[in-house]
Amino acid sequence: QKEVEQDPGPLSVPEGAIVSLNCTYSNSAFQYFMWYRQYSRKGPELLMYTYSSGNKEDGRFTAQVDKSSKYISLFIRDSQPSDSATYLCAMRSTNSGYALNFGKGTSLLVTP
Amino acid sequence: ETGVTQSPTHLIKTRGQQVTLRCSSQSGHNTVSWYQQALGQGPQFIFQYYREEENGRGNFPPRFSGLQFPNYSSELNVNALELDDSALYLCASSSQGGVPEAFFGQGTRLTVV
Numbered sequence: 001q002k003e004v005e006q007d008p009g010p011l012s013v014p015e016g017a018i019v020s021l022n023c024t025y026s027n028s029a030f031q032y033f034m035w036y037r038q039y040s041r042k043g044p045e046l047l048m049y050t051y052s053s054g055n056k057e058d059g060r061f062t063a064q065v066d067k068s069s070k071y072i073s074l075f076i077r078d079s080q081p082s083d084s085a086t087y088l089c090a091m092r093s094t095n096s097g098y099a100l101n102f103g104k105g106t107s108l109l110v111t112p
Numbered sequence: 113e114t115g116v117t118q119s120p121t122h123l124i125k126t127r128g129q130q131v132t133l134r135c136s137s138q139s140g141h142n143t144v145s146w147y148q149q150a151l152g153q154g155p156q157f158i159f160q161y162y163r164e165e166e167n168g169r170g171n172f173p174p175r176f177s178g179l180q181f182p183n184y185s186s187e188l189n190v191n192a193l194e195l196d197d198s199a200l201y202l203c204a205s206s207s208q209g210g211v212p213e214a215f216f217g218q219g220t221r222l223t224v225v
Contacts, residue, residue, distance in 0.1 A: 006154070034213065043116075043202055043216040044155070088154055098145050098206045098214050099168050102154030 003027050006089055006103025015112050019076040023089035023103045026070065030091040030101070033065050035074045038086045038105065047087075048074070079110045115139055116205050116217035124223045125193050133188045133220045135203030144186040145214060146178060147202040155202055161186055162208055190222075198224045 006023045013019055021035075031052055036044035048063045050056045050072075056063045062075040072091070076083055086107050090100040115138035125131050137144050143162045147155035157170035161180035175191040184205070190197060200221050204214040 004154075008152070036216075041200075041221070043118075043218040046213050046215060049213050090154075098143055098160055098204070098208075099157045099170065100145075100147075100155070100204075100214060101157070102147075104152075104154045 004089065004091060004101050004103045006106055008104050008106060010107040010109060012109045012111060013079055015079060015081060015110055017079050017110070019079050019083070019108060019110075021074040021076075021087050021089075021106050021108070023072050023091075024070055025072070025091060025101075027091075027093065027101070028067075028070070029093035029095075031094050032092050033063070033072050034090045034100070035061075035063055036088040036090060037083075038088055040085075044088055079108075081110050081112050084108055084110050116203060116215055118201075118203050118217035118220050120220060121218065122221045122223075124225060127193055127195060127224055129193050130189065130191045131193060131222060133190075133201050133203075133222070135186045135188070135205075135217060137184045137186065137203075137205030138215055141205035141207045141215075142184050143206045143208050144180055144184065145204045145206070146186070146188045147204065147216075148172075148197075149200040149202055149219070151199070158188070193224045195224050198222060 034049040035047045038044045064073045086105040089103040145160040146158040149155040160168040200219040206214040
């Protein structure tokens with residue numbers, strides 16, 4: 001079993017929809033949780049990071065972490081065609097340096 | 113613009129050859145990590161360098177090796193290339209003792225034939 005599980009999709013939504021992306025994990029030592037966006041043939045771009053449990057909002061993006069359930073989410077409000085990309089969740093513990101454990105990525109398509 | 117640059121962007125090598133990939137970290141960052149991303153998969157951690165020493169390694173064989181230089185730039189070397197080494201190789205820079213985020217370069221796409 002992989003430490004981080006993420007539904008690869010693909011997920012297709014109409015423009016303006018609310019998108020929910022999720023990951024589950026098994027390692028209770030994970031403390032830092034990140035979401036990256038990756039366009040085709042490009043490197044991952046950091047969207048948000050959260051330390052421990054709780055919510056964090058940045059514009060149209062909201063990240064949630066529920067450590068009791070080992071479940072993290074990214075919500076995108078008012079989705080735009082430019083949001084079409086692969087979304088990767090990543091996480092690490094405090095004593096692992098910067099070694100990130102990634103999910104497989106969810107492919108999102110926002111149609112006009 | 114993350115400030116992390118990698119070279120070359122694309123590379124084709126023959127099985128059994130050796131390859132060196134390069135990374136310049138973002139200004140002010142002292143830690144470099146390397147990841148391998150196969151098609152349709154998430155990045156897999158290869159190793160990390162801090163103060164010119166390897167201080168963390170993923171599940172990769174010794175033919176994957178690296179260096180970090182005093183200016184914090186880094187190299188990834190892969191010997192005896194195998195077909196399964198074909199992937200996007202990503203470099204990420206971060207700052208020990210600073211913000212916890214890691215910032216990635218655009219990657220080097222390696223094809224082994």
